[in-house]
Amino acid sequence: MNNRPLYWFPLGILAVIAGLTFWLQFVVQSPRANIFSKDRHIADYIIEQFSVSRTNLAGQLIYTLHADHAEHFLDDDTTTLLKPHLIAHDDHQGSADVRAKQGFVTAKGKEVDFIGNVVLVRDAHDEQGPLTLTTEYLVAIPDARVVRTNKLVHVVGKSIQMTAGGLELDNQTRILRLTNKVKARYEPIK
Template sequence: MNGRGHSLFPLIVLTLLAGVSVWLDRITQQEPVAKTDRTRHEADFTADKLTLRRFDPTGKIQYVLVADSMVHYADDESTELVRPRLNYLNRPEPVWVESNFATVSKDGATVVLTDDVFLRRAAHAGKPESTLRTEAMTVWPDDEKMRSDKPVTLTQGKTVITAERMESDNIVGEVRLQGQVRGTLYRNTPTPKP
């Protein structure tokens, strides 16, 4: 009997060790940490009634961006804005740009406005108010440049011009129209006859 007890002793110890190992493994395991799936396009934060002011190197306000709401996405660091309004206030003739929706790039350098884009330049130095309407426009706010690859309608006083595409540089005051440009031009002030 004594010999038989010695032969079962290693088996009992091994069984106890196996049981303790399984028990230790189970109690030391933590809940799996949920990793953020960066392949899914999910919002990581939102804001309502957003106002952003950009200052030029001299400390004057270059532009103000206002939106009804903002949603930021972690996967591509993009931002979506609902009813954005971009106001350039540092010019003799202020410029206002608005739309129903916009997407802002990761670095904030590019804003793509969509859904009923409207631009208005205030009257200045004898020039009447100017407007532009299109369905989509890309804006580089810091450079004050804009481009639309959708049809545009520009007005200035009674003048109305349509085009298939448009590029604009607000700093140098240049607008380039391309593709099927049509319009009716009116002089702002009549030229005296000689």
């Protein structure tokens, strides 16, 4: 009987292990090995029909952020949004409702950037009525209840129409600051 296959079998297994070892060393040292490292901007999770809410200590709703699609990135802790919709709730000052084509949430959710066909409607509970703002870019700071832009903005209210090169709206103090090439038409409320 021929015993040569018994000798070749262990040698074959050693050759396969050696080949796998060389392959593994090549893969680990190649430039593509860092595809999932912290230096790469790759989404670590994706959410469809994204929704998040924030409440105060009494459990009252402060704001809600919705989006059709959200992608979170681990390297810089940011999130991109498709069709974001932010609703800031305030029983006394009125709510603010912001919508856009795209959005971007900074690390820890401190700011939300709205990009493309941005529409903000501030539903005031007073004689001035609602205020509608349209622009191409808007930064919202939900915890401070402030929105601002440095792009062309159109503001329309019950008795006023304005355009400006930028603005800042503080929903708590109800102060609207317009900057750069401001044009306004005001009709007193009767």
